Amino acid sequence: MNMETSHEHELLTATVRKFVDTEMMPHEDEVDRLGQVPEEIGRQIEARAHELGLFACNLPEEVGGGGLDLSAQRIIEQEFGKTTHALHSWAARPTEILLACEGDQREKYLLPCVRGEKRELFALTEPDAGSDAMGMKSNARRDGDDWILNGSKHFISGPCMPDFAIVFAATGADDTPRGPRKRVTAFLVDVGTPGFVCREGTRSVSYRGYKTFELHFDNVRLGPGQILGEEGRGFEIAGQWLGMGRIWVGASCCGKAERILDMATEWAANRRQFGQPIGSFQATGFRLADGAMNLRAANLMVTDAVARHRAGRMADQDAAMVKVFCSEMLGRIADDAVQIFGGMGLMEELPVQRLWRDSRLERIWDGTSEIQRHIITRSMLRPLGA
Numbered sequence: 001m002n003m004e005t006s007h008e009h010e011l012l013t014a015t016v017r018k019f020v021d022t023e024m025m026p027h028e029d030e031v032d033r034l035g036q037v038p039e040e041i042g043r044q045i046e047a048r049a050h051e052l053g054l055f056a057c058n059l060p061e062e063v064g065g066g067g068l069d070l071s072a073q074r075i076i077e078q079e080f081g082k083t084t085h086a087l088h089s090w091a092a093r094p095t096e097i098l099l100a101c102e103g104d105q106r107e108k109y110l111l112p113c114v115r116g117e118k119r120e121l122f123a124l125t126e127p128d129a130g131s132d133a134m135g136m137k138s139n140a141r142r143d144g145d146d147w148i149l150n151g152s153k154h155f156i157s158g159p160c161m162p163d164f165a166i167v168f169a170a171t172g173a174d175d176t177p178r179g180p181r182k183r184v185t186a187f188l189v190d191v192g193t194p195g196f197v198c199r200e201g202t203r204s205v206s207y208r209g210y211k212t213f214e215l216h217f218d219n220v221r222l223g224p225g226q227i228l229g230e231e232g233r234g235f236e237i238a239g240q241w242l243g244m245g246r247i248w249v250g251a252s253c254c255g256k257a258e259r260i261l262d263m264a265t266e267w268a269a270n271r272r273q274f275g276q277p278i279g280s281f282q283a284t285g286f287r288l289a290d291g292a293m294n295l296r297a298a299n300l301m302v303t304d305a306v307a308r309h310r311a312g313r314m315a316d317q318d319a320a321m322v323k324v325f326c327s328e329m330l331g332r333i334a335d336d337a338v339q340i341f342g343g344m345g346l347m348e349e350l351p352v353q354r355l356w357r358d359s360r361l362e363r364i365w366d367g368t369s370e371i372q373r374h375i376i377t378r379s380m381l382r383p384l385g386a
């Protein structure tokens, strides 16, 4: 589908906004209270996403996806960002890494995910290897043509129990001028494979109801057809898509910030103290003004990154800048909103506290703010030999 004209984008915005407003937001409180999405609600969202052509909209038409252009995907991420991940993740956008599937893998993994028959997890983080992904202990050793996988992953998230996981594990080490460097390989591992345990992990207070899973591998035997891409090239495959993922985090943060800022502005206009709307006190009004300025800047950064990617000149530091700026912008707006709402900002009966909790995760997942700043710094110093 060619979504390049602004009229089509306007229609898409209206469609997604209505979907979020009428079929997701009404369930937010219940999901937050229960700490889970009732199965029938998740399935309803999934079914509507199919009807609206939003399911797997990020994947190309050749594989049965929606084939939406980047601007259209940005609209979806931004509108979905206004609600909780626990709900909009049911309207799945399978990871683009699956496009690396070849031969039988396409029928077994990629196409069922596009059709909504299977769900995947992206499993990189480990209890002792978060920011330092290269510190991973998960490993696979050769046994004839097979591989034997051992290790553990945690914080691996998704809306519901998956059918398989894309698991990153060390399959050896290469000598480099900076010393030995792990060879990391991506494996497709089916839930139900002997030795593979996938169970729900601890609950996050951000996006309550969006599940995290713990994955344990105890001598899991995998055939050569379970490698995604080439042996030793797992990070290259992931890296092709991680950058855009960070841009989508930025777009999602802009959507949520817009919602929170609207709420705070309305409250500041209507809540009166000392005989005046609290927004007329400079301390409150300037918070709104700063929020509006930073939100506009964040939106422009996302637009710029989409244009860079389209032109084939987006670098790691571009994605890192968007991720840091947008997630920190959201954090400030969410915190200021709680302040503007005063005591009511912390009460469960209003959504502000929930949006504030949800916002907090955005500075942590997909690479923390500190790691993004390292990426930016490196891009500045490396050319100077430092």
Ligand SMILES: Cc1cc2nc3c(=O)[nH]c(=O)nc-3n(C[C@H](O)[C@H](O)[C@H](O)COP(=O)(O)OP(=O)(O)OC[C@H]3O[C@@H](n4cnc5c(N)ncnc54)[C@H](O)[C@@H]3O)c2cc1C
Binding pocket: 122, 123, 124, 125, 129, 130, 131, 132, 154, 155, 156, 157, 158, 204, 212, 361, 364, 365, 366, 367, 368, 369, 370, 371, 374
């Ligand atoms: C709800 C949720 C869902 C998630 N989903 C997934 C998923 O689906 N798949 C997946 O693979 N992972 C997932 N993650 C993991 C997430 O990406 C990690 O939590 C994140 O990368 C940080 O790793 P960590 O939690 O181990 O923190 P740590 O790496 O232990 O970091 C702790 C603190 O130390 C700082 N720090 C670490 N190293 C440095 C450094 N060199 N310089 C400066 N500061 C540093 C960090 O910035 C952070 O502030 C999820 C996490 C959460 C909470």
